[in-house]
Amino acid sequence: MRKPILYLYRWLGLLAVGALVWALGNAVDGAPRTVLVIVGATLSACAPFFIVRAALASVGYARLSGGRGVVARWRVSPGEWEAFRHFDAQRSRQATTLINDFRIRPEAAGDGVDVIVGKRQLIVDGSYHVLRTGGVPEMREVRWLGQPPGLECLEFKIAYGRRSGGSLILALRLPVSAAARAEARRTYDHFQALRAKVPSEGLAYRKRKLVVGGGLAVMLLALVASGVGWGMQAAGMDRETSVILIAGGLTCAIMAAIFTGIIALATRGARSGS
Numbered sequence: 001m002r003k004p005i006l007y008l009y010r011w012l013g014l015l016a017v018g019a020l021v022w023a024l025g026n027a028v029d030g031a032p033r034t035v036l037v038i039v040g041a042t043l044s045a046c047a048p049f050f051i052v053r054a055a056l057a058s059v060g061y062a063r064l065s066g067g068r069g070v071v072a073r074w075r076v077s078p079g080e081w082e083a084f085r086h087f088d089a090q091r092s093r094q095a096t097t098l099i100n101d102f103r104i105r106p107e108a109a110g111d112g113v114d115v116i117v118g119k120r121q122l123i124v125d126g127s128y129h130v131l132r133t134g135g136v137p138e139m140r141e142v143r144w145l146g147q148p149p150g151l152e153c154l155e156f157k158i159a160y161g162r163r164s165g166g167s168l169i170l171a172l173r174l175p176v177s178a179a180a181r182a183e184a185r186r187t188y189d190h191f192q193a194l195r196a197k198v199p200s201e202g203l204a205y206r207k208r209k210l211v212v213g214g215g216l217a218v219m220l221l222a223l224v225a226s227g228v229g230w231g232m233q234a235a236g237m238d239r240e241t242s243v244i245l246i247a248g249g250l251t252c253a254i255m256a257a258i259f260t261g262i263i264a265l266a267t268r269g270a271r272s273g274s
Helices: 004-025 031-065 078-092 178-196 208-234 239-266
Strands: 070-076 113-118 121-124 127-130 138-145 152-161 167-176
Touching: 004 031, 031 113, 031 121, 031 127, 031 239, 070 078, 070 178, 078 152, 078 167, 113 167, 113 178, 138 178, 152 178, 167 178, 208 239
Parallel strands: none
Antiparallel strands: 070 113, 113 121, 121 127, 138 152, 152 167
């Protein structure tokens, strides 16, 4: 994520738009009222997830940029960066699993590129990436490519979970400066050690039935609330409250269904302690 603070501002803006649309819907009558309230409620319900994600990335970016938790850092010269850009393009074409998750800017780096590595994240050319075992994305492997005196790179194998099941495998690749080989080697050793640790299972793995059942219960309650709203509207009772119940209930039900589906697919085959 390049400049996560901009993503944070963007989603805060969408949250404000959602609230404004919701308020506008409550100020009009007829069919536009229902449409506006549903749109506003949907934006207001979806935005907080992305706001939290962008906020965490912004904090991590600021801390790492400020030198907190830095494992290693180096600067890649313009010539090394150009060589890396050509190598990265060739390697990305070899297989879909080798496509670089780091989007390299098309323009050349005029004064070089900074790489800052933290304990479980890194910044390369201003782009922030999290590398955790069991995280999103999940770091599965770290490789050292090349040998001196030629171009050398660090390549992380990462995986994003798919809603339909399985994983989307990609790479996160960054160049190693010839003048900072020791720092890059320290980075490689750090993430190799991190990968070797067995991550503790999260609640969804330890209590799969409880988490999935809780998600289904929330979805059911949200649908009941929406049904109550439809009943109130059909009976001509308190139209404002009925529209809020319909919009809020449907939005919560959709979000709960998505959450439950992701958890159920991600934890398939896990033994639940409940």
